[in-house]
Amino acid sequence: MEIKEYIEGHKSRFIDELLDLLRIPSVSADRKFKEDVVNAARYVRKSLEEAGADKAEICHTDGHPIVYGEKIISADLPTVLVYGHYDVQPADPYELWDSPPFEPVVKNDKIYARGACDDKGQFYMHIKAFETLMSTNSLNCNVKFMIEGEEEVGSSNLDVFVRENTDKLACDVILISDTAMISMEHPSICVGLRGLSYLEVEVTGPNRDLHSGVYGGAVANPVNILCEMIASLHDDKGRITVKGFYDKVQDLSQEEREALNKAPFDLNEYKRDLDINEVHGEDGYTTIERTGIRPTLDVNGIWGGYTGEGAKTVLPSKAHAKISMRLVPDQDSAEITRLFTDHFTSLAPESVKVRVTPHHGGQPAVTPTDSEAYAAASAACEEVFGKKPIPTRDGGSIPIVSLFKNELDSETVLLGFGLDSDAIHSPNEHYGLKNYFLGIETICHFYRQFGNK
Numbered sequence: 212m213e214i215k216e217y218i219e220g221h222k223s224r225f226i227d228e229l230l231d232l233l234r235i236p237s238v239s240a241d242r243k244f245k246e247d248v249v250n251a252a253r254y255v256r257k258s259l260e261e262a263g264a265d266k267a268e269i270c271h272t273d274g275h276p277i278v279y280g281e282k283i284i285s286a287d288l289p290t291v292l293v294y295g296h297y298d299v300q301p302a303d304p305y306e307l308w309d310s311p312p313f314e315p316v317v318k319n320d321k322i323y324a325r326g327a328c329d330d331k332g333q334f335y336m337h338i339k340a341f342e343t344l345m346s347t348n349s350l351n352c353n354v355k356f357m358i359e360g361e362e363e364v365g366s367s368n369l370d371v372f373v374r375e376n377t378d379k380l381a382c383d384v385i386l387i388s389d390t391a392m393i394s395m396e397h398p399s400i401c402v403g404l405r406g407l408s409y410l411e412v413e414v415t416g417p418n419r420d421l422h423s424g425v426y427g428g429a430v431a432n433p434v435n436i437l438c439e440m441i442a443s444l445h446d447d448k449g450r451i452t453v454k455g456f457y458d459k460v461q462d463l464s465q466e467e468r469e470a471l472n473k474a475p476f477d478l479n480e481y482k483r484d485l486d487i488n489e490v491h492g493e494d495g496y497t498t499i500e501r502t503g504i505r506p507t508l509d510v511n512g513i514w515g516g517y518t519g520e521g522a523k524t525v526l527p528s529k530a531h532a533k534i535s536m537r538l539v540p541d542q543d544s545a546e547i548t549r550l551f552t553d554h555f556t557s558l559a560p561e562s563v564k565v566r567v568t569p570h571h572g573g574q575p576a577v578t579p580t581d582s583e584a585y586a587a588a589s590a591a592c593e594e595v596f597g598k599k600p601i602p603t604r605d606g607g608s609i610p611i612v613s614l615f616k617n618e619l620d621s622e623t624v625l626l627g628f629g630l631d632s633d634a635i636h637s638p639n640e641h642y643g644l645k646n647y648f649l650g651i652e653t654i655c656h657f658y659r660q661f662g663n664k
């Protein structure tokens with residue numbers, strides 16, 4: 212088989228090229244890495260050119276650049292738009308990495324580096340699949356690539372780019388590898404992503420830090436108050452108490468829930484992996500449902516007062532927290548941000564002032580399982596993994612997916628090859644070489660199936 216042979220024959224170069232890309236610390240959140248982000252974009256452009264794109268360009272935005280490339284063969288063939296992101300999360304805390312995050316190493320058949328799975332390793336599979344199809348003369352679709360540099364910070368400039376370039380980006384399907392599958396033995400295709408509403412809260416008490424003995428007991432402590440306010444955001448059934456929060460949540464039918472829960476999942480193994488004695492969440496829902504189809508509210512960070520060495524007796528002036536809510540259809544990110552702001556502000560006692568500052572957000576998205584593109588992806592997975600993939604709902608967010616549907620009027624297929632154990636966003640992020648190569652092969656088969664329809 213030609214495709215398999217080509218991949219097999221170029222394995223070591225396919226790895227080396229990805230390692231070179233992983234050496235570039237393209238952290239979008241930190242302005243210190245701005246030049247590196249541009250260098251990563253240049254690397255992607257060059258890779259697209261070398262793989263056989265007719266056109267590969269760097270598109271400037273108000274933030275980090277977007278790389279666009281294409282190979283248009285014929286107006287009669289279907290067009291696939293590949294989306295991915297070359298930016299990565301910050302690698303902190305560096306001391307918890309076994310090897311430096313931007314000095315990739317291959318160990319136990321896995322590549323260790325920040326971005327190895329999310330998303331450099333995954334979008335690079337698409338460039339190598341494209342190269343494979345070009346070199347074996349078997350590309351039977353038009354291909355467009357849009358690889359952005361701001362996914363990890365909310366994709367706000369991509370939003371503008373997509374709205375302004377709907378003709379350029381016109382396509383029959385959007386193909387994305389930036390999600391996980393259940394396991395190598397149980398291939399799956401993600402058909403749902405949660406939305407996000409992320410904000411920061413500040414509670415202010417007295418106008419300065421005070422002696423906790425002289426004033427303690429008589430003046431509100433903003434850290435105490437913030438903790439009470441946050442604690443009240445869930446009730447004893449694990450439901451979120453923000454007024455109106457569940458109003459637009461779509462409840463799934465019993466059949467849909469049963470189908471979701473048929474996915475292989477071992478609760479004991481899950482607990483063992485995380486070193487927890489029990490799972491936790493909304494009453495009446497399984498773990499799969501709690502992460503896939505139910506919304507959440509979590510504190511991502513909380514600070515205030517003295518946190519240095521030893522003890523300092525202080526009644527702090529301010530307390531802060533970063534709070535995220537994961538959303539499900541049909542919740543709207545802007546509306547939830549508003550509901551939270553109103554609710555949280557109303558919780559504050561007279562003794563403190565509260566300020567809520569929104570960060571980024573994104574809408575939830577569900578992709579269809581009855582489309583030709585899904586059928587092509589399913590057949591491609593089955594061919595390579597030997598099993599029909601199961602549709603799953605992932606808990607993470609890719610904010611741009613819902614915009615694609617609205618602006619480009621095209622469906623998305625989330626053909627991801629990561630594993631939950633790949634430690635994305637964590638120290639020692641990695642990506643299996645097997646996932647990388649089987650992913651490339653599956654993507655090649657996707658084109659063949661989709662192009663032959």
Ligand code: BES
Nearest residue numbers: 329362363364365389390391605607608
């Ligand atoms: N690739 C992830 C999203 C993801 C991970 C989806 C695993 C499904 C399974 C993406 O890069 C990501 O991390 N998104 C952020 C949102 C963004 C606005 C910062 C997230 O989910 O926190």
Ligand code: MN
Nearest residue numbers: 329330362389
């Ligand atoms: Mn990602």
Ligand code: MN
Nearest residue numbers: 300329363636
């Ligand atoms: Mn990510």
